[in-house]
Amino acid sequence: MDICLERNGIHVDIEVDEQGRVVLWNCSDQPHPRNGTKEFHPLVEVQGAGFNHFSHHGCKHVQTSPATELRYESHHMERNEDGELFSLTQQTDGLRVTTRWQFYDGVKALRADTLIENTGDREFPLQYVSSFSLTGLGRGENPRDNSYRMGIPHNAWYRECQWRFPTLHELGYDPMNDSSVKRIALSNTGTWACGEHLSMGSFLQSGSAMTWQIETSASWCWELSDLDGQLYVLLSGPSWEEHHFRKNLRPGELFASVPCAVAFGTDFEDSIGQLTCYRRRIRRPNQDNKHPSVIFNDYMNCLEGDPTTEKELPMIEEAAKAGCHYYCIDAGWYDDGPWWDGVGQWLPAKKRFPGGLQALLQAIRDKGMIPGLWLELEVMGIHCPLATQVPDDWFFQLDGRRVIDESRYQLDFRNPEVVAHADRVVDRLVKEYGVGYIKMDYNINAGVGTEWKSDSPGEGLLSHTRAYLQWMDRVFERYPDLVIENCSSGGMRMEYSQLSRQSIQSVTDQTDYIKMAYIACNCMTACTPEQAAIWSYPLRNGDKEETAFNMVNAMLLRIHQSGHLANLSTDRLSLVKEGIRWHLSMVDDLKNGLPFWPLGLAQYGDEWLCVGVNCDDIAYLAIWHTQAVTGNVVISLPGWQDAECLYPLSLPTDFQWEEGKLALRADCICARIFSLKRS
Secondary structure: OEEEEEEOOEEEEEEEOOOOOEEEEEEEOOOOOOOOOOOOOEOOOEEEOOOOOOOOOOOOOOOOOEHHHOEEEEEEEEEOOOEEEEEEEEEEOOEEEEEEEEEEOOOOEEEEEEEEEEOOOOOEEEEEEEEEEEEEEOOOOOOOOOOOEEEEEEOOOOOOOEEEOOEOOOOOOOOOOOOOOOOEEEEEOOOOOOOOEOOEEEEEEOOEEEEEEEOOOOOEEEEEEEEOOEEEEEEEOOOHHHHOOOEEEOOOOEEEOOOEEEEEEOOHHHHHHHHHHHHHHHOOOOHHHHOOOOEEEOHHHHHOOOOOHHHHHHHHHHHHHHOOOEEEEOOOOOOOOOOHHHOOOOOOOOOOOOOOHHHHHHHHHHOOOEEEEEEOOOEEEOOOHHHHOOOHHHEOEEOOEEOEEOOEEEEOOOOHHHHHHHHHHHHHHHHHOOOOEEEEOOOOOOOOOOOOOOOOHHHHHHHHHHHHHHHHHHHHHHOOOOEEEEOEOOEOOOOHHHHOOOOEEEOOOOOOHHHHHHHHHHHHHOOOHHHEEEEEOOOOOOOHHHHHHHHHHHHOOEEEEOOOHHHOOHHHHHHHHHHHHHHHHHHHHHOOOEEEOOOOOOOOOOOEEEEEEEOOOEEEEEEEEOOOOOEEEEEEOOOOOEEEEEEOOOOOOEEEEEOOEEEEEEOOOEEEEEEEEOO
């Protein structure tokens, strides 16, 4: 039996052979004729403890068991509000496995996960399950062409979204045998899902790209290698080998794998565009993304965790005049002194705010802005008084001891008492303090997980993260207009289990405004423009070009305004206000636009950087010159008829437009915003 689908430009070909085995032959944006191989490659990989592994696999998660024993049971396609949900169920003795692919109308992307049900009468010790599995990547005469490229999304504190595109050969893969025990793999272990890499990847060949994201704030893995002369890709959540994950599935119990998304395009940029559309479709409907607003935050290159009423009042005044809608008081509002290892009670410091914190928040409201506060609600400092009053089962535990990282304990949201504590904090901030914005930060990595009431540390971690997301869903049910910013030392959890709920992402903690440009240029690969918050923090001793550069960093994204605005000269403050005005005039276009990179993604050290947002009849470009030397660049922009420099109008810009090419010359470090029009 053949199952052939074509949905939104995605071609799917599945065969059920005479033995009832299910084989996925093609899932791509092209009709893909079968290559004649007779080898069997399962639609889903499932490994249980004590089951055989049917290949010379090395570290690879292929030819797993009991996956190779699964046989076709049924399949169906169901129409829903997003598009169509395809489900295919297989079974073997004591196990039922359902592959689920959600297609989205008009979007060349699908969302995949796997459901496993224990239909037997004894526990099944699950060690690995794939969320998406495809064997047969690549087209052409040589399906193992080592010139194919991989998109590797390096990510680190201060260095977010730094993609590289090596060939398979450059990654150490060469087709010197029918298959290899070597794999090209990325994996994360712990509570910083993006601590070293974004939970993404891409496979690129001439005329086609497949880009994916794995949607979890816990552990994950993807791998690409070969088997029986074919390239394959596997996407998954945690495993036993990489992440100390084992789930003992009880009789009658269901387990859902970590979801992932796969998007297709003619090239990497096109696939990111499709992924951008997908991200908007899965996101919780909210007013903050429908009407993106400007946030002032007092931390970066400003108060840096030392707020007081005296310091805040003049900045509140200037932030309101500049056009900010939210004013967020960042870290430090809850302690009169050093606060890092004492966080956890979230009560206002009395000495910092002589008239009371509520009076300062009222001053924000009086200026027409919505007040916000910083929280790090998932942790508790080791010197927090509450930490000695609550039992150990509030926290992650290994070997009977609380897990400690950076002098903080990790709270366990599977515990109802922890959830009640978190609810009390949020309810107090919203109901008593009138807070409408929460910067929800997370600055530790709690490691492999917790052994308390779990089958394994990795299973405890995954269950905790899912409980945390359920808690957040309930918060939004109570307060649908509350804005919660996703922050984790910047972008250490920049992924869509969080961002499908939260409307805004703190992309980075980068403090150097020039280095910031390399991150701002690339961050739309990781999240939508209207969710990507970038700091603009004019320096006290800066000049007009520095101020404009800071504004350009954020203007096509979400502006996180900071810096000592009350201490800026009149002409520099005017540049801030001008930048915010232009941003607000563009946001209705930007929230529906798709990113493009006329000079390619930024790599650290590049002299010229450029990113645009295509909004159909108009596009907006941010262009940076990052070096203090005279430089020239010609940017090819086919299909556009005219270019205009929008910002800053008060500073000179040396440019020419001719027949789809924008030529610029710069004699200093500077940045500009341009608009492009079709006619």
